[in-house]
Amino acid sequence: MKKSEWEKDLAEDYQKRGRRRSIFKTDSNIELVDLFDQKVLNEKDFDPEKDLGKPGAFPYTRGIYPGMYRANHWLMGQYAGFGNPEATNERFKYLIAKGQTALALALDLPTQLGLSSDHELADGEVGKAGVAINSLRDMEEIFDGIPLNKTRQIFTTANGIGPIMLALFLACGEKQGIDPADYSVVIQNDILKEYVARGAYIFPPEQSLKFSVDAIEYCASHHPSFRPIVICGSHMRQGGATAIQEIAFTLSNAQAYINEAVSRGIHIDDFAPGMECQLSVPMNLFEEISKFRAFRRMWSRMLSERFNAQNPESLKCVIRVYTTGYTMTAQQPINNVVRVTIEALAAILGGVQSLSCNAMDEAVGIPTEEAAHLALMTQHILANETGIADVTDPLGGSYYIESLTNRLESESLKLMKEIEEKGGAQRAIAEGFYQKLSRESASRYQQEIDRGDRIIVGINKFQNPDEETTIQCFKVDEAIQNRCIEKLHKLKAERDEPTVRKILDELAKDVSLEKNLVPSLINCVKAYATIEEMCQTIGQQWGFYQEGASWL
Numbered sequence: 001m002k003k004s005e006w007e008k009d010l011a012e013d014y015q016k017r018g019r020r021r022s023i024f025k026t027d028s029n030i031e032l033v034d035l036f037d038q039k040v041l042n043e044k045d046f047d048p049e050k051d052l053g054k055p056g057a058f059p060y061t062r063g064i065y066p067g068m069y070r071a072n073h074w075l076m077g078q079y080a081g082f083g084n085p086e087a088t089n090e091r092f093k094y095l096i097a098k099g100q101t102a103l104a105l106a107l108d109l110p111t112q113l114g115l116s117s118d119h120e121l122a123d124g125e126v127g128k129a130g131v132a133i134n135s136l137r138d139m140e141e142i143f144d145g146i147p148l149n150k151t152r153q154i155f156t157t158a159n160g161i162g163p164i165m166l167a168l169f170l171a172c173g174e175k176q177g178i179d180p181a182d183y184s185v186v187i188q189n190d191i192l193k194e195y196v197a198r199g200a201y202i203f204p205p206e207q208s209l210k211f212s213v214d215a216i217e218y219c220a221s222h223h224p225s226f227r228p229i230v231i232c233g234s235h236m237r238q239g240g241a242t243a244i245q246e247i248a249f250t251l252s253n254a255q256a257y258i259n260e261a262v263s264r265g266i267h268i269d270d271f272a273p274g275m276e277c278q279l280s281v282p283m284n285l286f287e288e289i290s291k292f293r294a295f296r297r298m299w300s301r302m303l304s305e306r307f308n309a310q311n312p313e314s315l316k317c318v319i320r321v322y323t324t325g326y327t328m329t330a331q332q333p334i335n336n337v338v339r340v341t342i343e344a345l346a347a348i349l350g351g352v353q354s355l356s357c358n359a360m361d362e363a364v365g366i367p368t369e370e371a372a373h374l375a376l377m378t379q380h381i382l383a384n385e386t387g388i389a390d391v392t393d394p395l396g397g398s399y400y401i402e403s404l405t406n407r408l409e410s411e412s413l414k415l416m417k418e419i420e421e422k423g424g425a426q427r428a429i430a431e432g433f434y435q436k437l438s439r440e441s442a443s444r445y446q447q448e449i450d451r452g453d454r455i456i457v458g459i460n461k462f463q464n465p466d467e468e469t470t471i472q473c474f475k476v477d478e479a480i481q482n483r484c485i486e487k488l489h490k491l492k493a494e495r496d497e498p499t500v501r502k503i504l505d506e507l508a509k510d511v512s513l514e515k516n517l518v519p520s521l522i523n524c525v526k527a528y529a530t531i532e533e534m535c536q537t538i539g540q541q542w543g544f545y546q547e548g549a550s551w552l
Contacts, residue, residue: 010034026287027445028242030407036399046406048397051297055351055392058304059297061405062393063351064316069389073101075153075354076379079322081106081131082366083480084487085141088131091369092146098373099380104356105142105156106130112200114161114535117484126481128366130157134488134530139172148173148183153354155186155230155320160202162189163215164531166228167521174526186227186276186320189215192253192425193232196434197239199547202535205426207542211517213260218518220261220271229257230276230320236434237280238326240442243291244408248415249434250277251298252425258307259424268307272314281343281350282324288343289395290404292319292350298409320354321347328363332458336360341378348388349395355379488530495528503527504537511541 003011024032033040046052053059056066065071078095080103081088092103107130110122116134117126126132133139148154148169158165169185191208194201201208215228233241233250241249254277261271279295281288299317303309323343328336340357347355357375359367367375383389395401422428429435448454455461507520517538524534 006035026243026404027282027284028244028287028408028411030287030404030411036403038399041399041403041406046402051406052396052402058312058315059300060316061293061297062396064296064318064353066392068351068392069348069383070392073383073389074348074352075102075320076100076376076383077102077104077153077155077354077356078359078372078376079104079106079356080372081142082108082129083127083477084132084484085138087127087477087480088142089144089146091372092142094369095372095376096146096150098376100376101151102153102155102354103146103151105154107157108132109200111531112158112160114164114202114531114539116530116532117481117488119532123481126484132480132484133168134484134532135491135528136168136171136175136525137487137491137528139168140175143172143176147176148178148185153184153186155188155354157188159188159191159194159198159212160200160208161531161535162187162191162212162229163218163518164521164525164534165189166215166218166226167518167525170223170522171525180223181225184225184227186230187215188232188278189229190232190253190257190278192256192429193235193249195429196249196438197235201545203539203542204545205430208545209256209260209426211538213257213264214516214518216257216261216271216274217264217266217516219274220266224270224274227274227276227318229274230278231257232278234278234280234322234324236438237282238324240438240440240445241434242441243284243287244411244415245434245437245441246279247291247295247298247408247412248419249425250279250295251302251412252416252419252428254299255302255306256425262307268303268309269311269314272303272307272309273311273316276318276320278320278322279352280324281321281347283327283339283342285342285346286400287404287408288346289350290401290408292321292347292352293401293405294408294412295319296351297405298412318354319350319352320356321352322356323347323358325358325362328358328360329456329458330363332464333360333363335457336363337374337378340375341382344378344382345388348382351393491528492530500524500527500529500533504529504533507534508537508541511538 052061055063055068078100080091080095108127109125109129111133115122117132156165166187173180173183189212191201191212195205219226219228231250231254233246236249237246296317300315303315309315323340327339337360344355344357357378359371359375361367361371419428422433449456449460452460503523507524510517510520
């Protein structure tokens with residue numbers, strides 16, 4: 001094939017000025033041609049009417065709302081929560097005063113694992129990676145002076161205890177005298193990814209999935225404005241998955257939850273509008289922008305074609321994003337401000353609905369107030385000073401963006417088909433398929449850094465061996481653990497113990513009858529039963545899952 005004049009000029013340019021490397025690829029190993037143009041786009045059978053459309057219209061490639069950020073900015077959150085409830089309450093009030101429009105409640109590891117602060121396995125972990133919550137009393141203190149309808153939304157990372165956190169929020173709202181219709185709660189409640197990436201599971205997988213869907217079923221009937229599940233690809237991405245794997249794993253997991261809900265007789269359009277997805281956003285700017293666009297399109301087509309959803313709200317994928325922890329470096333931590341800005345830019349240009357930014361010091365500890373403030377102001381600067389929110393889908397129609405969007409979709413669909421052939425998400429995870437692919441990708445990523453093929457500033461290039469960390473790190477008060485334990489023991493001494501025992505027995509009965517557990521959990525929470533007591537009651541019948549145990 002005869003070369004064009006431009007291709008000849010390109011070859012000459014490479015020869016004269018030198019090319020950095022012979023092949024350019026995205027993080028998902030998608031090879032990039034020298035120039036993206038109409039010809040490249042047409043080779044992907046791109047149909048603007050079918051594949052692109054308008055913002056707010058099927059297949060939602062360009063965004064789920066016609067006006068996007070012109071009508072209202074995305075939800076601006078900051079992942080917060082540490083120590084005891086009083087400390088978290090103080091941080092929440094600080095962030096709200098600085099313009100935060102959504103709250104994201106981080107839970108410490110014992111809370112996520114259904115353990116009380118006085119459990120022997122909780123020693124040294126209380127309040128470290130989030131706030132310690134033992135009972136409704138702690139929720140009341142976290143939101144003291146902060147009505148649940150103060151911000152546009154409250155999100156929490158509860159997974160193994162997702163339905164319990166739903167019960168806690170409902171009881172807390174009742175204590176505040178606020179109708180649940182007047183506030184919005186989002187529970188992550190995605191247990192499948194815990195068996196892949198984080199390990200914060202409590203019960204066996206089959207029972208855990210059903211437990212998660214209890215929250216979906218309950219909210220569909222009683223609180224349709226709540227979002228009882230966030231299918232979460234971000235932790236699997238943090239565990240090494242590529243953008244393609246993140247898309248395929250997340251959507252395949254979504255199918256598992258939807259199948260379970262539909263099997264209970266819940267109509268798809270009664271619960272799908274309340275589902276959200278959480279994705280990560282690493283540093284490969286254009287691939288990440290394209291990922292969000294491809295994901296929305298795939299979600300809408302999956303809900304329409306596979307599950308026959310009719311309600312347009314079911315077809316709109318609400319995407320929340322956290323900037324990526326693994327791109328943050330402890331070396332030269334001030335550089336993380338730049339990284340977070342670029343990742344936030346990708347999320348916004350990709351059209352997400354909620355965004356939380358890492359603070360620059362998160363590679364070394366819980367963010368200080370100053371670092372958290374700077375991370376939040378990064379969003380405000382992007383929203384108000386750059387013009388990127390002035391136009392809906394400003395990159396729509398770009399040859400490069402549309403080509404990458406198409407390629408990410410096609411490659412993700414191939415992987416989803418492979419997962420389905422293995423029997424679906426649950427079986428693929430049980431066989432270690434997700435984990436194997438993620439580990440292989442993580443290994444390639446690290447090898448590229450070690451060889452110098454992938455440059456990480458301050459790590460393998462532009463190091464400053466004489467540099468000292470100049471940022472001040474946050475330190476959790478070590479006495480907090482003792483204070484949390486003292487408060488827990490005081491609660492148990494003051495509560496109506498016979499009532500607690502009676503209601504926990506009722507919970508056990510509902511477990512044995514395979515009933516939806518949320519109503520019983522609400523009663524337990526109101527009686528000030530602890531999270532651990534509820535989990536132990538459930539686990540006595542379901543059992544407790546141990547790493548390495550067989551799923552099958």
